[in-house]
Amino acid sequence: YLFIFCTCSQGKETNEEEDEVAVGMEKGFMDEFFEQVEEIRGFIESLAEKVEEVKRKHSAILASPNPDEKTKAELEDLMADIKKLANKVRSKLKSIQQTIEQEEGQNRSSADLRIRKTQHSTLSRKFVEVMSEYNTTQSDYRERCKGRIQRQLEITGRNTTNEELESMLESDNPAIFTSGIIMDNITEQAMNEIETRHNEIIKLENMVACACMCVCTLACSSCGGCVCVPC
DSSP states (O other): OHHHHHHHHHHHHHHHHHHHHHHHHHHHHHHHHHHHHHHHHHHHHHHHHHHHHHHHHHHEEEEESSSSSSHHHHHHHHHHHHHHHHOOOOOOHHHHHHHHHHHHHHHOOOOHHHHHHHHHHHHHHHHHHHHHHHHHHHHHHHHHHHHHHHHHHHHTTTOOOOHHHHHHTTTTGGGGGTSSOGGGSOHHHHHHHHHHHHHHHHHHHHHHHHHHHHHHHHHHHOOOOOOOOOO
C-alpha cells in the first residue's frame, strides 16, 4: 500500500507540474499576443495621423494654382507610407485571424480565444474606419481637383458635362483639355492649373487602389461586408 500511495502521489505531482507548464505556456502566448495587439494599435494610430496630414497637404495644394514641388513630393511620400503601413497592418490582422480560425476548427474554446477574437474584431473595425476615412479623403480631393479643372475650362468658354470631363481625365495627355480652345482665351496660369490638377488626379488614382483593396479585403472577412469606397 505504501508503494501504491507513493506512485499516486508522484503521478499527482507530475500532473500538477504539467498543468503549471501548460498555464505558463498559455500565459506566455497571451503576453506575446497583447504585445502584438499594442504594435498593431500603434500602427493604426500612425495611419490615422498620416491621413490627417494628407488632408492638410490637400488643402495646401488646392490653395495655390501652382503648388510648390516640395508639398507635392511630401504628399506622395505620405501616400506611399500609408500604403506600406496599411499592408503591414492587414498582414498582421490576417495572421491573427488565421490562428483563430485554426483553433476554432479544432473545436477549441477558451477565455483566451474569446479575448483574442474580441481584440482582433476591435482592431479590424478601427483599421477599416481609418482606411475608409482615407478613401473618402482621396475621393473628395479628386472631386475638388476635377472642379478646379471644370471651372478653368468654363472661364475659357468650354463647357463640359460630367461624363465628358471624366472621359478627359482618363487620358494621360493634358493637351486634351485645351484642344478646341482659342489660345487667346486661356491664360498660362489657367493652363498650368489644369495640368497640375490633372496630374494630381492621375497620381491619386495610381496610389489609391491599394487602400481600396485593404479596406475591402479586411471588411469582407471581419464584418461580413465590403465598405470599400469606389475609386
